[in-house]
Each structure stands twice: as structure tokens, then as C-alpha cells.
Amino acid sequence: MEFREKPMQNLIRIKDKEICKNVQALLLDGExxxxxxxxxxxxxxxTSHRIFMVDMQGVTGTRQEIFVLPYRKIVHFGIQTAGFxxxxxxxxxxxxxxxxxxxKFGxxxxxxxxxxxxxxxxxIL
Incomplete structure (x- = not known):
């Protein structure tokens, strides 16, 4: 995943049961x-503490590359809302x-x- 160069666009909400099992296994107590x-x-x-980015690889998506980005390392963030x-x-x-x-996340x-x-x-505050 080239997450540093390309934003994740058109993100659509999924249910908890659709979340990658490896991410669920990495959640900490209280997270x-x-x-x-x-x-x-x-x-x-x-999550309440960090961002998991999952790159599904291969034909079936069984091979996964997971990046964990803690909020405490964020210096600042910005939002852009949709326009009319x-x-x-x-x-x-x-x-x-x-x-x-x-x-960037769209x-x-x-x-x-x-x-x-x-x-x-x-x-972060």
C-alpha cells in the first residue's frame, strides 16, 4: 500500500463483523x-487510540499488510467538508x-x- 503517496478515497462504512480478523486480534483492552x-x-x-490501514493482497485477499498509526504521533490534522x-x-x-x-482519507x-x-x-489534545 502506498499510503504515503495516495489517499484512501471513497471510504464506505462497514459493519464490525466485516473488519479484518487480524485487526480485531490486535485491539487492546479498553480500545x-x-x-x-x-x-x-x-x-x-x-479506533479510540489509532488507525489501522489494511492492504488486502492477492486474488483472495487472504494476504494482508497492516499498518498501525497511533494518534499520539499526530502533530495536527485538518478536515474538508463536502460542498453544495x-x-x-x-x-x-x-x-x-x-x-x-x-x-488523506476521503x-x-x-x-x-x-x-x-x-x-x-x-x-492529541
Missing amino acids: SIVGAYKTVRDQAVF GDPLQTSELTVCYADEHEM FIGQEELLAVAQAISRC
Whole structure:
């Protein structure tokens, strides 16, 4: 996954039972899922403490590469809400880390974006 170069766009909410089993196994005691989203194959799972990015590989997607990005390493973040007349009503979250790289996540709808932004704010403020 080239998460440093390409944003995860058009993230669609998924149910907890659809979340990658390896991510569920990595959750700590007291850590809760704020929202789980997918692109065509890949997943982004936002918890109360960190972001899991899952790159599904291979034909069946059984091979997975998982990146774990803790909120405590975030220096700042920004949001861009959807505007009037936007065909997909997409909004965007940009997260900036201390090592100067940034990640972009494109959500369909604004409610999902705000829930994730609140979870990040709780950890970095």
C-alpha cells in the first residue's frame, strides 16, 4: 500500500463483523472501534487510540499488510467538508505526523468524518 503517496478515497462504512480478523486480534483492552471503512478491497479502521490501514493482497485477499498509526504521533490534522453540489458529497481528513508525512482519507458524507475527527482530538489534545 502506498499510503504515503495516495489517499484512501471513497471510504464506505462497514459493519464490525466485516473488519479484518487480524485487526480485531490486535485491539487492546479498553480500545474501541470508532468506525471501520473500506475502499474496493482495502480497509481503514479508526479506533479510540489509532488507525489501522489494511492492504488486502492477492486474488483472495487472504494476504494482508497492516499498518498501525497511533494518534499520539499526530502533530495536527485538518478536515474538508463536502460542498453544495458535490456529486458524491465527499469530505476529507488529512492527518500530519511528526516525521512530516501526511495521510488523506476521503469519506462519503460528513458524519463519518466528524466522528473520526473527534476521536483523534480526544487523543492529541
